[in-house]
Amino acid sequence: MSTTLTEPNNKPALPRETIRQSMSSRKKTRGNRGGRSLLAKGEPMLWLTGGGLIVAVVMIIALLALVIVQGMVTFWPKHVDQFVLKNGTVHMGEITRDDTYKPEVGVLDSLPAEVQTDIANNEGWAHRELVRTGNFDLTNSHFHWVEDFYIESRSQPQWATVIERNAWGRFYGMPKAFMIDGKVVADTPEGTWAEFLKHHDQVRERWHVRRALEKHDIGYESRKIDDARLELKSAKIEHGVDSPQYRDAQTNYDAVDAEVNVAYGKIREKINALNAENDKYQLVMVTTQGQEKQLGLADVVRAYQPNQIGFGSKLGIYVSRWWEFLTDEPREANSEGGVFPAIFGTVAMTLIMSLMVVPFGVLASLYLREYAKAGPMISAVRIAINNLAGVPSIVFGVFGLGFFCYVVGGTIDEVFFKASLPNPTFGTGGLLWAALTLALLTLPVVIVSTEEALAAVPGSMREGSYGCGASKWQTIRRIVLPRAMPGVMTGAILAMARGAGEVAPLMLVGAVKLAPELPIDGVYPFLHAQRSFMHLGFHVYDLGFQSQNAEAAKPMVFTTTLLLIMIVAFLNLFAIWLRARLRRKFVSSQF
Amino acid sequence: MGTNPVMDKSMSTTESDLNNANTATVTQPDDRDQLTLEQIAATDNFKSETHDALYQESPIINVKNFNLWYGSKQALFNINMPIAEGQVTALVGPSGCGKSTLLRSVNRINDLIDGLHIDGEMDLNGAPIYDKSVDVIELRKRMGMVFQKPNPFPMSIFENVVYSLRIDGERNKGVLEEVCERSLRGSALWDEVKDRIHESALGLSGGQQQRLCIARAIAAEPEVLLMDEPCSALDPIATGKIEDLVEELRGEYTILMVTHNMQQASRASNYTAFMYLGRLVEYGPTRDIFTNPHLRPTEDYISGRFG
Numbered sequence: 001m002s003t004t005l006t007e008p009n010n011k012p013a014l015p016r017e018t019i020r021q022s023m024s025s026r027k028k029t030r031g032n033r034g035g036r037s038l039l040a041k042g043e044p045m046l047w048l049t050g051g052g053l054i055v056a057v058v059m060i061i062a063l064l065a066l067v068i069v070q071g072m073v074t075f076w077p078k079h080v081d082q083f084v085l086k087n088g089t090v091h092m093g094e095i096t097r098d099d100t101y102k103p104e105v106g107v108l109d110s111l112p113a114e115v116q117t118d119i120a121n122n123e124g125w126a127h128r129e130l131v132r133t134g135n136f137d138l139t140n141s142h143f144h145w146v147e148d149f150y151i152e153s154r155s156q157p158q159w160a161t162v163i164e165r166n167a168w169g170r171f172y173g174m175p176k177a178f179m180i181d182g183k184v185v186a187d188t189p190e191g192t193w194a195e196f197l198k199h200h201d202q203v204r205e206r207w208h209v210r211r212a213l214e215k216h217d218i219g220y221e222s223r224k225i226d227d228a229r230l231e232l233k234s235a236k237i238e239h240g241v242d243s244p245q246y247r248d249a250q251t252n253y254d255a256v257d258a259e260v261n262v263a264y265g266k267i268r269e270k271i272n273a274l275n276a277e278n279d280k281y282q283l284v285m286v287t288t289q290g291q292e293k294q295l296g297l298a299d300v301v302r303a304y305q306p307n308q309i310g311f312g313s314k315l316g317i318y319v320s321r322w323w324e325f326l327t328d329e330p331r332e333a334n335s336e337g338g339v340f341p342a343i344f345g346t347v348a349m350t351l352i353m354s355l356m357v358v359p360f361g362v363l364a365s366l367y368l369r370e371y372a373k374a375g376p377m378i379s380a381v382r383i384a385i386n387n388l389a390g391v392p393s394i395v396f397g398v399f400g401l402g403f404f405c406y407v408v409g410g411t412i413d414e415v416f417f418k419a420s421l422p423n424p425t426f427g428t429g430g431l432l433w434a435a436l437t438l439a440l441l442t443l444p445v446v447i448v449s450t451e452e453a454l455a456a457v458p459g460s461m462r463e464g465s466y467g468c469g470a471s472k473w474q475t476i477r478r479i480v481l482p483r484a485m486p487g488v489m490t491g492a493i494l495a496m497a498r499g500a501g502e503v504a505p506l507m508l509v510g511a512v513k514l515a516p517e518l519p520i521d522g523v524y525p526f527l528h529a530q531r532s533f534m535h536l537g538f539h540v541y542d543l544g545f546q547s548q549n550a551e552a553a554k555p556m557v558f559t560t561t562l563l564l565i566m567i568v569a570f571l572n573l574f575a576i577w578l579r580a581r582l583r584r585k586f587v588s589s590q591f
Numbered sequence: 592m593g594t595n596p597v598m599d600k601s602m603s604t605t606e607s608d609l610n611n612a613n614t615a616t617v618t619q620p621d622d623r624d625q626l627t628l629e630q631i632a633a634t635d636n637f638k639s640e641t642h643d644a645l646y647q648e649s650p651i652i653n654v655k656n657f658n659l660w661y662g663s664k665q666a667l668f669n670i671n672m673p674i675a676e677g678q679v680t681a682l683v684g685p686s687g688c689g690k691s692t693l694l695r696s697v698n699r700i701n702d703l704i705d706g707l708h709i710d711g712e713m714d715l716n717g718a719p720i721y722d723k724s725v726d727v728i729e730l731r732k733r734m735g736m737v738f739q740k741p742n743p744f745p746m747s748i749f750e751n752v753v754y755s756l757r758i759d760g761e762r763n764k765g766v767l768e769e770v771c772e773r774s775l776r777g778s779a780l781w782d783e784v785k786d787r788i789h790e791s792a793l794g795l796s797g798g799q800q801q802r803l804c805i806a807r808a809i810a811a812e813p814e815v816l817l818m819d820e821p822c823s824a825l826d827p828i829a830t831g832k833i834e835d836l837v838e839e840l841r842g843e844y845t846i847l848m849v850t851h852n853m854q855q856a857s858r859a860s861n862y863t864a865f866m867y868l869g870r871l872v873e874y875g876p877t878r879d880i881f882t883n884p885h886l887r888p889t890e891d892y893i894s895g896r897f898g
């Protein structure tokens with residue numbers, strides 16, 4: 001009994017061998033089938049798609065890494081090397097880069113035999129370094145190539161000093177003496193340096209005060225006289241020279257003129273006093289070539305001995321350079337100093353553009369999606385809008401210049417700013433026109449994503465609203481638009497990313513190499529939309545391709561690019577955060 | 592056409608002593624109780640089997656010779672149907688037979704669909720629903736609608752309930768609060784949400800959301816409440832609550848309710864209409880439809896032999 005229960009014999013038992021065989025044969029068949037159709041397994045597609053992604057990611061990371069690394073190291077203080085060449089020349093400066101090259105035949109022939117064999121052994125390649133030697137005012141060049149085979153000796157002198165100046169670029173040399181009021185107070189490097197440290201901050205402080213006086217106070221006075229002059233001119237245009245209005249304006253102008261002249265005199269006096277005080281402090285430097293150079297302390301932005309300072313001081317210099325970069329104005333044709341006006345211009349332009357493109361795009365897509373009856377006309381419009389995204393951006397620039405600046409701006413000038421003609425006010429490139437041009441450029445992005453968002457609003461929501469007796473507009477305003485808001489934000493984010501990085505059209509409609517004034521300031525009406533502005537993207541172009549001192553500007557290209565990327569990323573993060581907040585509202589616990 | 596019993600009350604009263612369906616329609620063949628579904632489906636102007644009890648009621652909505660097309664596809668065929676005031680009327684029938692279409696024609700929410708056109712008439716309290724002079728927005732305000740899937744708006748519970756007042760421009764906080772409480776009490780949701788009416792409605796459970804939608808629908812004190820399978824997306828407990836609610840709302844509101852569920856129709860409704868392929872097949876008191884239907888296909892459907 002128990003045996004029958006545990007071992008049911010009513011089924012003919014298969015020999016183990018047979019079972020194993022049948023199993024293995026089944027396995028084989030499956031394997032064969034897999035071998036026959038590789039695609040059936042799906043693995044190749046995995047590799048293909050994954051590979052595509054990896055290539056994209058690697059390229060992005062490489063680009064970012066290049067920009068970040070190059071951008072971050074630019075401001076780190078480097079050593080200063082001194083090269084004594086065989087012909088007796090001495091160069092001192094920072095090594096910027098090195099490369100290997102093939103010296104010309106004539107150069108090769110002039111070299112000693114052993115050097116020639118060395119180079120020949122190296123298949124004709126020789127090594128050289130590019131040294132930033134500065135002292136443009138003395139040597140007429142910023143850089144020198146130093147070939148290895150010309151070097152007699154190299155060293156890193158302890159007192160080698162880097163001086164960043166207001167003008168003429170960097171200076172490399174040794175401190176020699178310090179003079180106050182024409183009297184030498186120190187004549188050793190240590191003594192000179194101690195004096196420098198003692199007086200430099202005060203002198204620079206006075207220099208800043210002076211600059212502010214020149215910029216703001218004089219600017220304020222000249223605005224007054226400009227306004228009076230414009231009034232006079234418009235009185236002349238409107239009422240003629242014989243009118244009482246003109247006479248009043250003339251009296252007023254004369255009064256203002258006198259008043260301003262007095263004010264000018266006072267400001268001049270202050271400035272002269274500051275200058276005189278600053279001129280007392282002179283730093284005497286000597287270059288490696290033995291030339292002496294007297295530097296006014298006020299012109300020295302920053303000075304240090306990279307070969308003898310420690311890590312902490314270097315870090316201090318690094319931070320102070322970044323700070324200057326972010327907050328100060330450019331000098332030396334943009335290759336030194338800061339980019340604050342460009343940061344400001346970029347952010348202002350991008351925000352104004354967003355403020356214009358988003359409402360405009362939302363209205364357009366509302367009509368397309370909610371009001372228009374689907375048909376060939378609407379399809380054509382939609383295709384046209386999508387294709388607008390493919391039009392080269394410079395074309396938008398040309399349109400912006402032709403339409404906004406010349407037609408619209410020209411008309412505005414004719415009507416409202418007649419007095420200042422022929423100088424254009426709105427009739428030339430400016431912040432407003434640039435923002436409008438870019439708004440046009442990014443409009444398709446906003447329309448497409450808004451339309452998608454509108455289409456994604458569930459029909460049940462609309463029906464619910466109509467069922468409550470809401471009209472179409474009420475339904476759109478209260479139900480559809482809030483629901484579509486995250487999608488609208490997506491559009492705004494994409495538009496901002498696109499707009500902030502765009503350069504070509506800006507060159508035509510208002511971005512300039514150096515803007516005298518910020519487009520937003522403390523003077524009524526605060527936002528001067530007609531002013532030209534600086535832009536980081538344009539700044540990169542200008543540094544990289546328009547600078548006379550290209551070699552010195554190149555590292556700044558990376559720093560500026562890094563900054564531009566960070567600003568775009570920051571603006572995007574802000575918008576993404578806003579969108580996430582909006583989205584949270586629409587998450588149902590249920591569905 | 593004038594021979595249609597649904598529209599002709601006087602005729603039906605004379606026939607009211609005859610409880611057999613054979614006499615209810617004059618023009619149909621004598622073996623009307625032998626009609627098959629195929630025959631019904633082949634008739635474009637099928638005369639529904641409407642029980643006499645309906646003629647004792649005063650209709651709030653009257654559907655007359657109503658046809659509806661989605662593009663070229665006809666979805667409703669010659670519907671004649673008086674809907675009794677203050678009662679719960681259930682629309683039953685297999686999927687795609689046009690129940691929702693009929694319901695959505697009543698408050699003209701179908702107007703939003705492209706290519707839709709209709710023929711025939713509908714009255715609300717004697718006034719035509721389909722007429723050029725009718726303000727659709729005003730019309731919809733006289734009816735509340737509850738949909739298959741709960742569709743609360745992404746706002747607070749309070750704003751959801753007072754939505755129809757808001758769009759009318761009501762600003763008085765006292766009025767709004769009073770309506771909110773009354774409606775939420777009406778939909779048996781007040782006790783559950785009274786402490787969080789200013790929180791998002793999307794945080795509610797499915798059943799609560801559906802009761803919120805009912806509260807929203809009754810906030811404007813509509814004359815008719817239209818419900819399209821209000822329980823089909825809900826679990827049994829939530830379903831039970833909605834059914835109890837329908838029970839309570841009966842008498843106060845006229846309710847026209849589509850349902851897929853026979854038990855629900857039998858429990859919750861006073862009248863039941865059976866539809867098939869766009870035709871109204873049989874329409875009568877729920878008790879009769881379930882226990883003593885006049886037509887064979889109705890009996891088959893009710894007893895679960897098809898559909």
Ligand SMILES: Nc1ncnc2c1ncn2[C@@H]1O[C@H](COP(=O)(O)OP(=O)(O)O)[C@@H](O)[C@H]1O
Pocket residue numbers: 661664666684685686687688689690691692693704
């Ligand atoms: N928007 C529409 N466009 C075209 N046909 C539709 C539309 N809505 C419903 N229909 C068709 O009308 C018929 C009735 O649908 P419906 O009223 O939703 O049925 P039920 O609610 O009874 O399941 C179905 O055949 C359906 O395919």
Ligand SMILES: [Mg+2]
Pocket residue numbers: 690691692819849
């Ligand atoms: Mg349905």
